[in-house]
Amino acid sequence: MASKPSIPKGTRDFSPAEVAKRQYIIQIIKSNFEKFGFQPIETPSFENSDTLMGKYGEEGDRLIFKILNSGNFFYNKSKIELPDSLTELQTNSAENIAIEQRVELNKFTNRISEKALRYDLTVPFARYVVQHQNEIEFPFKRYQIQPVWRADNPQKGRFREFFQCDADVVGSKSLWQEVELVQLYDSVFTALGLQGATVKINNRKILSGIAEVIGASDKLIDFTVALDKLDKIGEDGVKKEMIEKGISEEAIVKVQPLFNFTGTTSEKIEKLSVLLSSSEEGMKGVEELRFICDNVLNLGLSTANLDLDVTLARGLNYYTGAIFEVAAPKTVAMGSIGGGGRYDDLTGIFGLKNMSGVGISFGLDRIYLVIEELGLFPEAVTSTSKALFVNYGEKEAFYSMKAIKELRAVGIKVELYPDNAKVGKQFQHADKRFIPYAVIVGEEEMNNNQYSLKNLVSGEQKKVSFDELKIILK
Known part of the structure; x- marks a missing residue:
């Protein structure tokens, strides 16, 4: 008897009604991207492995889907055998594999797989900019709406194949780009009828400044990871974790204002300028935030809110300036529905230095769930x-x-x-x-x-x- 058909774990089929709803969201995002002057590009679903490997850290590398060399590759090569040092891998768990064996395994993998499915849209975009730098008119505003693949452990809300919707500007350090990106979020969510989304903003230089002021620059990641948990484990829990990570009690006293960081955006900026007065890096961050927030608020937002959130610490290994994260309206229990930030050297990984950029993305799947839960899809859509x-x-x-x-x-x-x-x-x-x-x-x-x-x-x-x-x- 024929086995029942199925699809790989972490992938999905979409019904006509679901596709219609997804296309409705994508069309609104796309029309707003174009209204703001972003141009569409597309990159291949798979890239050369060396384009992707080593760009996402060790964890990311493990989640990249490799593609076996195709066609008559195996017929044209002499019989491929596992190196001797790898024969025991069959009985060894991943944790027990020695470093030399991993190196051998990587070499072997590279011989049978030269390509991989793209993991995100950012690294392929960086590759695109470097490869086409002589044809591109800078500053270059591009958007991309395409699927990406991750060999992740599938669970609720986490898939192995999903769409990303990105908009980036490269070739300009102007903070007006950040102002426009906040307005872009507001414009999309207003068009979707999603009122009350909160665009949270912070700045990498603020976080570096805080770590510098408390004498814990070497513990920047530990400090921010702990601070990021403030709403989950409370002030005492955060202080306890910081002490466990080797941050002194004296340092924690200096950042006491952060545990009660309330007030209007302007008031928060003033508190930060007092706290960071002795840090040149920190004060640069304060001025950048002041420019972005003042202009966004003076120009006005239609339905979204802007909130300065000093605990926001996403993408610390590549963001260098503004950091964004979007929270759904408070009536819905959902993680972030968008995010992004400023990076000063996106294309440096491919040899093109000093190409500053800033970008944001929209979480299509989560936005879909929020709109569904709030009953905001127009009847005509389906x-x-x-x-x-x-x-x-x-x-x-x-x-x-x-x-x-x-x-x-x-x-x-x-x-x-x-x-x-x-x-x-x-x-x-x-x-x-x-x-x-x-x-x-x-x-x-x-x-x-x-x-x-x-x-x-x-x-x-x-x-x-x-x-x-x-x-x-x-």
């Missing part, structure tokens, strides 16, 4: 055809098709039931497809150049002319 023409036979079908052709020409979604089946079956088909109207054409309708239009929700039926039919269905 509606199928507006009317089903009932098929009574060849003559009637031809008469119907002439009307269908004209209705489609003005953008009305209609269709003919393809078979001359029992009328009850045809009405049942319309019901299951949630089609609101049936159009009935018999001898009488054809003789009088009319159509019988039945509302499948109310059951009401009436005879109409073609022009009336067009107005009702429009």
